[in-house]
Amino acid sequence: MGFNPGISIGDQIKNQDLMRIFGCSNSSGMRRAKKTGTLVLIADETKGLYSDKWSDNGVLHYTGMGKTGDQVLTGNQNITLYNSNTNGVEVHLFEVMKRTIYTYRGIVKLVETPYQTTQADENGNMRKVWIFPVKPIDDSVAAERLEKEISTLSNVELIKRSRMSKPDKTPKKTEATVYYRDPYLKEMVKRIAEGKCQSCGAVAPFNDKNNEPYLEEHHVKRLADGGADTIENVVAICPNCHRRVHVLNSDTDNIILESVAKQNVERFNWLLAYEKKLSE
Secondary structure (H helix, E strand, O other), rough: OOOOOOOOOOEEEEEHHHOOOOOOOOOOOEEEOOOOOOOEEEOOOOOOOOEEOOOOOHHHHHHHEOOOOOOOOOOOHHHHHHHHOOOEEEEEEEEEEOOOOOEEEEEEEOOOOOEEEEEOOOOOOOOEEEEEEEEOHHHHHHHHHHHHHOOOHHHHHHHHHHHHOOOOOOEOOOOOEOOOOOOOOOOOHHHHOEEEEEOOOOOOOOOOOOOOOOOOEEOOOHHHHHHOOOOHHHEEHHHHHHHHHHHHHHHHHHHHHHHHHHHHHHHHHHHHHHHHHHHH
């Protein structure tokens, strides 16, 4: 690593700290800092202008800079990111899921060729934008820190962030279809399950690194088949049942899990109501 910012993946800082650490400007989603040889990317879910998507394999399809009209590569930081694997500029990623809070996701690299697609600009007009597929070089650590962070959220904050993370997360085709999966939804169904498999009823086989019962998220109707990434279509099941339902794909399993998923809505609403009552 060329530049050490002195912060760890998952750390949350303010904008003024980000500016001080990297020596960059105070605004824009792409901030070039020549003094530190870095390009800071800000993936801000709270503004809703750009549609940045995480794929199943941990790749962020990051929208380039330019708020109105077709985005171009020349004369801005899009070209810096485009050439970042060869120009010596180190790219650091932050996510904003709550206004003014910047969560550090580490150094990222371009892992696919940038491509163009269409999105609305800030005036609502459709235009061409550049998409940069980047992936944290330490993505396993980033995922672990995010999961740990999510596990500490209240139920009210959990559903709030889930709603914030979902605008326009529709499947996107590049060489393969990219399906967005809501990490907050996974935590919701795990809490509903209370450490027990929603298929066989057995206690989770072990605890994860955060000392939480290990259960896996399962979409009853697959995303590839048009299933929704919503609580009505997701259950938390043990690894053995997860493998079994995918291998056998039996109608009986699907009918049972479909019923469980529908009940999860009522169960989570009960958890929300209970939490709100305690806070009164």
